[in-house]
Amino acid sequence: SNPLGTTMDRETLETLVSFVNEKRMHLVCDEIFSGTVFDKPSYVSVSEVIEDEPYCDRDLIHIAYSLSKNLGVPGFRLGVIYSYNDAVVSCARKMSSFGLVSSQTQHLLASMLGDEEFTTSFLATSRTGCAARRVFTDGLKRVGIHCLDGNAGLFCWMDLRPLLKEATVEAELRLWRVINDVKLNISRGRFFHCSEPGWFRVCFANM
Template sequence: MGRVRVGRVTFDPERIVMAGGATGANEQIIFCLADHGDAFLVPSPYYPAFDRDLGWRTGVEIVPVHCDSSTKFRITRAALEEAYEKARQSNINIKGLLITNPSNPLGISLDRDTLKSLVNFINEKNIHLVCDEIYAATLFCSPKFISIAEVIQEMDCDRDLIHIVYSLSKDMGLPGLRVGIVYSYNDAVVSCGRKMSSFGLVSSQTQFLLASMLSDDEFVEKFLAECSKRLVKRYHVFTKRHEQVGISCLKGNAGLFFWMDLRHLLQQQTFEAEMKLWRTIVNDVKLNVSPGSSFHCQEPGWFRVCFANIDDGTVDIALKRIEAFVPQSKVANTATKKN
């Protein structure tokens, strides 16, 4: 964690609580902070499995903070206040705000001003802030990643309210080893998390292997640099060829995916039309993309595209299929609207 944020922030090993991947870490921190029936604000669009991870066993609810394309899906203070007040009016007890930085599915990292705004918000409301930073080193272009750990060094805030979730599944490509952590500035949370960690232990063998690997500074540095190099190359291949057929995407800088805008291919601006388009893409075009509604996006027509887990030959086939499909879809839409 310190290597990713080199020169800007240091971490205390005594504040780390291990867990079975980021999934286990997110559930663990929710168990520590909230009771059954409490709720967390989560900016949308958000990772669909949060509904499972944060709520299935804890009984905690998710209250979406709706972000839209007019602000390039950035989290605004107005959206936070609106979601918070609506929850309070419905007698929902908000215990905290959970964010992903960089974002899945948007593929963007949060800027310093936004992070400071979030810290001010949770400080004023006296609620917790959980930052899922599992894509912290999976960056491929500017702006650089800014951790919440860096931001709170510059602010006067209650650090007992700040918690970080991290894992090695994305940055080091090790999802199957199930290594996640909660890093909390709150002593009571660290103590509680340690007691709960018996239900999601990381094996001694796994810890020994990772300690050896992560101690090799030269390897880790080269690995992260090579990943970034390959990601930016693949990202530009996808987005440039999408632009050539009239498909725009949210400008991204992180993650293994990008946020694709197909609103102009919808027959109507509805989620029913989005699902119809998605089924066509999956069943007829034979491309596996995810509809925005599955991420609780409030605007139909957005899709997440994962671009990092396929070889170059498959990439070329996928792009040729989308290039053939888009003109046909535009013609069909024009004909439907005329009728």
């Protein structure tokens, strides 16, 4: 999940699927970081979970996915909506005309995805790179800064609460300005609706 860098295990997904079925709610699973999982729990798609749930109403389950994170092509803006609901698919088809993917992008990505040797090698290399986050988090730990334990993603959820003069949104903003002044680009927890001031998302992918 963004910004936590964590994934849901199978048991949690099963509970979630059961809950939405009971309450007749729609579940949208964002699986955009699926290829960046580098530690346990391993990646489990909600599509796998509902295969083992014969009484699940699949019309309630929708999956959002994009190549931008897994293949490192954020500028290409190519995404996928996978739904078992005919009405949702029909609506998505109509809406897609407002965000068409260029022929050049389609050709390039089709070539990349069609090369099984490349995709296997790339994803393995990506997971190794993501696992190297420990170099970053260990360095922070040595100076007394801790991060939430994560197993996926291109970022860390960093705890700077001890550096706040008081536990307020205003204090978080003041700390962010100090960090921004020295040209470090991190995102405030408030941007992610964090209920506790002092948490920041820091991306390590381009370090």
